[in-house]
Amino acid sequence: MNDLREISAEFPELPDHIFKLVQGRLAKRNVVGMSGGTVYRLYGVAGEPDLYLKYGSGSVAADIADEMARLNWLGQYITVPHVVAFTIQEGQAWLLMSALSGRTAYQRLSEEPEARPQIVAALADFLRQIHAIPARSCPFNSDHHLRLAHAYQRLKAGSVDTDDFGALYEGQTAQQVWDDITALLPLQTEAVVTHGDFSLDNILMDGDKVIGCIDTGRAGLADQYQDLAILWDCLGEFSPALQERLFQTYGITTPDQKRLRFHLGLDEFF
Structure with a gap:
């Protein structure tokens, strides 16, 4: 991704063993x-x-540790970045x-408008692959109950x-969004293995084929609409027709509007 989505940057302070692995390289920071x-x-x-190097401190350091564990697990099933080194x-x-x-x-999607229907079909197919990973094999919980608890902490803070x-x-205010999504509870959900942040910037493609994904720190068992809502929202920047095509190619004839709205609102807290 060598474009205006990143800028030249100085290296952060690095532990010795990681510094040795990246010595002689230049750095650009993702924006x-x-x-x-x-x-x-x-x-x-x-x-x-x-x-790629991801760095953080405080609560973000714990999130990065979570991502490391999820990368090592997800790599058994789909293409994700390989963990070269990790230190906390x-x-x-x-x-x-x-x-x-x-x-x-x-x-x-931005560069080849004529290929958008095929790209969305590939995204839906890849998402089905993730959701088809055996749920019983997943050691991580990312369901909406857990995310609501984290959202409430962020709201109060x-x-x-x-x-x-x-x-x-x-x-709207954060409190108004909170009131909106909690009014939709309880939800009838279908727990599957989810990516957790299935946005267009987190999915890598070669032509019309998805080759892998990044930013897996929220991966875990959750409602399938956790991923569908984020991707649906991203596609809205391009056209409502692509949003419709997402559900059609994923295999959902009538989208559950309640679950869609809930997950759209919940994601605003993160």
């Missing part, structure tokens, strides 16, 4: 996404592939990963970025 950590692309060594110490975490090839689904709300909740 897109809501991963919670600072992400750097490390490049510039002839004959060596790029690497004194409230700081560093996760060094291999880079996936290809371009993001957002870039593909005043940590919700209301300026980043999507069109559905634009201009």
Whole structure:
């Protein structure tokens, strides 16, 4: 992703063993996404592939540790970055990963409008692959009960970025969104293995084929609409027809509007 979505940057302070692995490289910092950590692309060594470094402190360090564990598990089933090195110490975490090839689904949809129906079909197919991973094999819980608890903590701490709300909740307060989604409870859900943040910037493609995904820190057992809602919302930037095609190609004739709205609202807290 060597474009305006990243800027040249200085290296963060690194533990010795990670510094040795990246010595001689240059760094660019990713300026897109809501991963919670600072992400750097490390490049510039002839004959060596790029690497990615995710760094964070405090609660973000714990999130990065969660992502490391999920990458190691998900790699059995789908293509995700390989963990090259990981360290957590004194409230700081560093996760060094291999880079996936290809371009993001957002870039593909932006650059080739004529291919959008095929791209959405590929996204739906890849999402079905994730949701078909045997649920009993998944050691991680990411269901809406857990996410609601975390959302409530962020609400009370005043940590919700209301300026980043999507069109559905634009201009509302975090409390109003909370009241809206909790009024939709209880939900009838179908627990599957989910990516957790299945946005267009987190999906890598080669042509019309999805080759893998990144930012897996929220992966775990949850309602399938956790992923569907985020992807559906992203596709709305391009056209309602692509949103409809997502559900058609995924295999849902009549989308559950209650579950869709709930997960759209819940995601605003993160």
